[in-house]
Amino acid sequence: MAEDNFFERVYEVVRLIPPGRVTSYGAIASYLGTKGSSRIVGYAMGAAGSATPPVPAHRVVNRQGLLTGKFHFPTFQLMEEMLASEGIEVEDNKIKNFKEKFWDPAVELSID
């Protein structure tokens, strides 16, 4: 597969995101250890479209809770639609109550 260890890591974390929650590229990158590679996470997301199984990329947004990647979806409204289906409210391409919906793998997966 074209997905190397790094991409696989990203996919794994994104797939671990519970429904109704969202996370940021930086948070994932930080969890992976490459804190500064927030862009790489987004880059991996680009490959996520070719990843198997598909990852819920719609649950991954930037630090502002902005749906920056919606334009990369098959249909840009799909992302909002899915998030809305998850119970996440989106306004002006931004997630409302983002702070409440925020899911940090470095914390949630480190409960123990």
Add this chain to the structure above:
DNA sequence: ATAATGACATACA
């Protein structure tokens, strides 16, 4: 191996 790109993040004006 070097240069350019990228679904970001942070700093500075």
Add this chain to the structure above:
DNA sequence: ATGTATGCCATTA
């Protein structure tokens, strides 16, 4: 607060 500039690190050409 908004806009521009630079840094980060992996992938691709």
